[in-house]
Amino acid sequence: MAVFPQGLSAIDRRCDNAGERAVLHQLKRCLSDDYLVWHDVPVGPRQRQPDFVVFSPRRGLLILEVKHWALSSLRSATRDRVELATAHGLQTVAHPLVQARTYALELNDVLQGDAVLVHDDGPFRGKSRVPYGWGCVLSKIERRKIDGSDFAEVFPEHKTLLRDDLAEDVEPYDFEKRLWGMFVLTFPFALSLPQRDRVRWHLFPEVRVQAQQALALDDGSSALAPLPDLMQVMDLQQEQIARTLGEGHRVIHGPAGSGKTMILIFRAQQLAAAARPEQPVLVLCYNRALAERIGFVLRERGVSEQTVVVRTFHAWCHDMVRSYQLEVGADLRGEAYFEALAATVSRSVETGLVPGGQYSALLIDEAHDFEDAWLRMATRLVNPATNALLVLYDDAQSIYQKSRRSFSFAKLGIQARGRTSVMRLNYRNTAEILALALRCAQGLLDDERAGADDDAVPCVLPASAGRRGPMPRLIEVASEAEEAAAVASQVEAALADGLALGDLAVLARTKAQLNTVARELHRRGIALQSMGGSDFRHFDWAAPAAKLVTMHSAKGLEFPFVAIVGLHRMPAREESLDEAARLLYVGMTRATHRLVLSAAGASPIVDRVRNALEALAVKDAGAQSQPL
Numbered sequence: 001m002a003v004f005p006q007g008l009s010a011i012d013r014r015c016d017n018a019g020e021r022a023v024l025h026q027l028k029r030c031l032s033d034d035y036l037v038w039h040d041v042p043v044g045p046r047q048r049q050p051d052f053v054v055f056s057p058r059r060g061l062l063i064l065e066v067k068h069w070a071l072s073s074l075r076s077a078t079r080d081r082v083e084l085a086t087a088h089g090l091q092t093v094a095h096p097l098v099q100a101r102t103y104a105l106e107l108n109d110v111l112q113g114d115a116v117l118v119h120d121d122g123p124f125r126g127k128s129r130v131p132y133g134w135g136c137v138l139s140k141i142e143r144r145k146i147d148g149s150d151f152a153e154v155f156p157e158h159k160t161l162l163r164d165d166l167a168e169d170v171e172p173y174d175f176e177k178r179l180w181g182m183f184v185l186t187f188p189f190a191l192s193l194p195q196r197d198r199v200r201w202h203l204f205p206e207v208r209v210q211a212q213q214a215l216a217l218d219d220g221s222s223a224l225a226p227l228p229d230l231m232q233v234m235d236l237q238q239e240q241i242a243r244t245l246g247e248g249h250r251v252i253h254g255p256a257g258s259g260k261t262m263i264l265i266f267r268a269q270q271l272a273a274a275a276r277p278e279q280p281v282l283v284l285c286y287n288r289a290l291a292e293r294i295g296f297v298l299r300e301r302g303v304s305e306q307t308v309v310v311r312t313f314h315a316w317c318h319d320m321v322r323s324y325q326l327e328v329g330a331d332l333r334g335e336a337y338f339e340a341l342a343a344t345v346s347r348s349v350e351t352g353l354v355p356g357g358q359y360s361a362l363l364i365d366e367a368h369d370f371e372d373a374w375l376r377m378a379t380r381l382v383n384p385a386t387n388a389l390l391v392l393y394d395d396a397q398s399i400y401q402k403s404r405r406s407f408s409f410a411k412l413g414i415q416a417r418g419r420t421s422v423m424r425l426n427y428r429n430t431a432e433i434l435a436l437a438l439r440c441a442q443g444l445l446d447d448e449r450a451g452a453d454d455d456a457v458p459c460v461l462p463a464s465a466g467r468r469g470p471m472p473r474l475i476e477v478a479s480e481a482e483e484a485a486a487v488a489s490q491v492e493a494a495l496a497d498g499l500a501l502g503d504l505a506v507l508a509r510t511k512a513q514l515n516t517v518a519r520e521l522h523r524r525g526i527a528l529q530s531m532g533g534s535d536f537r538h539f540d541w542a543a544p545a546a547k548l549v550t551m552h553s554a555k556g557l558e559f560p561f562v563a564i565v566g567l568h569r570m571p572a573r574e575e576s577l578d579e580a581a582r583l584l585y586v587g588m589t590r591a592t593h594r595l596v597l598s599a600a601g602a603s604p605i606v607d608r609v610r611n612a613l614e615a616l617a618v619k620d621a622g623a624q625s626q627p628l
């Protein structure tokens with residue numbers, strides 16, 4: 001069966017009429033699984049919306065327009081226009097084949113502009129390698145009714161499917177042949193998977209992937225070379241998830257770097273188009289830097305703060321306290337204050353003091369860091385008419401839960417059964433970084449419990465998407481001053497290699513640990529923003545500066561270059577080795593390309609990293625010595 005990235009049942013619901021539905025079911029019944037079919041989605045640079053786009057890496061690209069016109073309503077037609085009798089009198093509309101041809105030619109032009117997708121020699125030199133065609137479907141008109149007429153003069157037979165072609169007893173091969181007959185030219189053709197995705201990149205700008213950094217280039221000079229191919233596009237599973245996020249509750253489990261935040265941003269953008277300021281979309285996460293980052297990306301993409309509100313959970317609670325004049329113990333400080341804040345707001349939502357249903361949709365990133373009561377409250381914030389709640393979860397990154405979580409989404413009011421997706425591919429990290437992160441997190445992530453029950457919390461092991469890069473490095477020196485100097489030299493080297501300041505991050509377990517590195521970078525004239533600074537409020541993502549971040553706050557972020565300092569101080573006091581290892585896993589998986597780790601002393605975490613690097617080097621040497 002063909003793949004329908006928008007979801008078959010979702011398309012079925014969206015079909016305008018019985019004709020489109022009949023075409024959908026015939027495409028489903030007759031096409032094999034290498035075909036991709038989209039219905040009524042914006043396509044190409046002009047965001048046209050043909051009824052169906054059919055694409056096969058073995059056949060090419062076909063545009064279909066469907067008209068469910070009764071024969072009796074067709075008054076006259078030329079090759080350009082059709083005159084129809086409607087309830088509102090006579091109407092002249094564009095000929096469906098003209099519509100379909102215009103779309104198909106536009107897309108062909110776009111593909112022809114991509115050197116990778118054109119013939120480089122032979123009679124078609126410079127022309128697109130992707131065969132294309134167009135056609136129309138007159139889904140209500142039977143062949144016997146037009147036999148003997150001059151119908152084919154304006155609706156050529158090879159370009160027009162009729163009701164008969166949609167019948168259940170049509171052989172799939174014959175139906176497919178009818179589609180191929182609509183192509184302008186056919187020639188032996190097969191696209192590789194990367195080429196297929198390149199075509200998707202051209203067709204659907206909305207599913208293009210941009211690294212987080214690409215949206216915050218300071219001076220446009222960033223060398224984001226590590227990415228293998230600039231034309232990155234959501235994979236089919238991501239596209240399917242992103243496009244099928246409709247109303248109701250949805251839960252997505254995905255490991256570090258699998259595209260959860262990317263999908264959240266995609267969804268927020270889509271929802272923003274329909275959101276009204278009195279019923280905005282709310283995006284919640286735990287970590288402030290991530291909230292600011294998501295907000296920044298959305299604003300860059302033209303989404304206003306009035307339509308999509310992005311907050312950390314606690315900042316949102318503050319908003320509620322201010323707006324509804326709630327009392328939170330005035331003398332409470334620190335942890336106790338935050339607990340009271342959450343409890344007060346939670347109670348107020350329950351009693352109706354803070355109105356439920358305020359938001360047309362709620363999207364939660366890092367839901368693994370949310371306490372049960374927060375998640376329970378979240379379900380009440382969404383307008384029951386839409387019930388649109390999206391929960392993104394990665395059990396492996398839950399760095400605030402003392403013990404492994406085992407709960408039921410249903411008990412929290414989140415209807416996850418049948419509405420859960422699991423993504424497994426890690427796109428962010430190179431294979432080398434991911435291998436090290438996984439080895440260092442040994443034991444923590446081994447217990448995969450995915451898939452058995454939609455309502456449970458699986459721990460999903462990431463699989464590498466295969467991008468290669470340099471091996472991470474461990475720098476071991478005698479003092480923290482030497483460590484800062486060594487890390488600063490690595491930062492200088494990365495800048496000399498063409499990375500921009502905004503591409504660089506230094507992570508540490510505590511804010512205080514960042515200060516030694518900050519002083520050294522400052523001494524060398526390297527612009528930086530550090531969470532360790534006494535006057536630090538928040539990062540300015542548009543400013544050209546290296547970011548010095550605690551490991552906790554780095555969750556959700558990514559940088560082409562990451563240095564993690566102070567491994568000798570891990571585990572911190574009152575922290576177990578497992579907790580430290582989990583945090584280190586989060587830190588390491590922030591690096592998209594280059595990872596440097598440093599220590600000025602011994603600790604079980606330093607041993608773990610050193611051993612893991614040695615084991616990977618042995619494995620690598622083994623692999624290289626294998627005969628080809």
Ligand SMILES: Nc1ncnc2c1ncn2[C@@H]1O[C@H](COP(=O)(O)OP(=O)(O)OP(=O)(O)O)[C@@H](O)[C@H]1O
Binds near residue numbers: 256557
């Ligand atoms: N299909 C893809 N092709 C190429 N890059 C991708 C793809 N999907 C995601 N990415 C990139 O991978 C990186 C990680 O994505 P994202 O930040 O959404 O992951 P995440 O699941 O939220 O990770 P984490 O939980 O670690 O924060 C981003 O740079 C994103 O652009």
